[in-house]
Amino acid sequence: MSQLGTLEDLPIDYRQGLTDHNLVPLWPSLRAALPHGRASRRTQPVLWRYADIRPRLMEAGRLTPIERAERRVLVLANPGLGLANMQATPSIYIGMQLILPQETAPNHKHSPSAVRFVVEGHGGYTAVQGEKLPMERGDLILTPAGLWHEHGHEGSEPVVWMDALDLPTILFLEASYCIEGQPQSVRNQGDASQTAYRRAGLAPYASLDRAPDKYPLKRFPWKDTRAALTDLAAATDPGERVQLAYVNPQTGQECMPVLGFSALMLRPGETARPHRRSSSAVLHVVEGETQALVDGVEIDAGVNDTFAVPTHAAVTIANRSTSRPAFLFQVDDAPMQRRLGFFEEFEAAA
Ligand SMILES: [Fe+2]
Structure with missing residues (x-):
């Protein structure tokens, strides 16, 4: 590898002339932009424990009325990327949101x-x-770009949900904005997961004669996801990955364009060794006790804990229980990477 010239190699008046004309020499920054062999990452394999988040979220409920917060959220920010940038990974925003009884989001x-x-x-x-x-525990709810949505809480105890957004990418593209509107007239009937798309493999007959809806299914009940994972685990060989992707039931493609969502099950005592991937991810434990190794960093994640996996990271995830399964929810940016044409899987972790 040849030694590239630095900025300091250049005469000061030449550098000043470049700056005056909004020009930058590439060669001093070339290796940073295109490192050889593996992408350079600032994202850290960080763990956010729910035991650390929950009391602070409840305190936020006391400290800040909803009118003063609009969204009462604590953002899971990766220190490697700068806390103020509110990124769990370069492309994934994760927040824990508290809704108290009777609170609404317009x-x-x-x-x-x-x-x-x-x-x-x-x-x-x-x-x-x-x-x-x-919204019941473990349910996945989609609010895709450009669709009107509002939140409410008709129960009697605090509700906490995890928000996952493609916000970092949209912000980077200087394309992030929001519009407020009149309250919706809400139809009093079951959502599509209970009606039109009740079962995988069955779709409304009329849907065959029209262009696929972008988002026909916006709620994925955990009850169904968990049952599907359990049945799949029983029907697959030990060691075979038990992971289901949340997809658009009309196209079979990822349910959202930028971020991907999946659920995985680890059998009792099982250790998953997924291939290294060019995508970054956030994993959230729904059930069980896990021990992950992410680029050599040991992460013990239990129920409701969340951790970040940098791009290109070597990962193993073990179920620490030898008697009960563990379930995790995964957010990754593979859909965007596939669409941009550079998604890769590398060799399996050792
Ligand atoms: Fe929103």
Whole structure:
């Protein structure tokens, strides 16, 4: 590898002339932009324990009325990327949001896409384009870019959900904005997961004669996801990965364009050794006790804990229980990387 010239090699008046004309020489920065062999990462394999988040979230509920917060969220920020930048990984925003009984979030829509994954509490709901989506623990709720949505809470105890957004990318593109609107007229009927798309493999007949909906299914109940994982585990060989992707039931493609969502199960005592991937990820433990090794950093994550996996990271995830399964929810940016044409899987972890 040849030694590239530095900025200091250049005469000062030449450098000044470049600056005066908004020009930059590439060669001093070439290796930083295109490192040889492996991408350079600032993202750290960091763990956010729910035991550290929950009391602070509840305290925020006492300190800041919802009118003064609009969204009462503690953002899981990766220290490697600068806390103020509010990135769990370069492309993934994760926040833990508290909704107290009777609180609402007014109807709005925005250019970033969001999902909610319910962590605790009953009685919360999100309405998307007039479709009321109940929110029970582990349910995945989609609020895609440009669709009207509002939140409410009809229960009697705090509800906490995890927000996952593609916000860092939309912000980077200087394309992030929000519009507030009139309250929706909410249809009083089951959401699509209970009606039109009740079962995988069955779709409304009329959907065959029209272009696929972008977001036909906006709620994925955990009850169904967990049952599907359990049945899949029973039907696959030990060691074979038990992971299901949340997809658009009309196209079979990822359910959102930038971020991907999946759920995985680790059998009792099992250790998963996924291939290294060019994508980054955030993993959230729904059930069980896990021990992960991410680029050599040991992460003990239990129920409701969340951790970041940098791009290109070597990962193993073990279920620490030898008697009970563990379930995790995964957010990654593989869909965007696939669409941009550079998604890769590398060799398996040792
Ligand atoms: Fe929103």
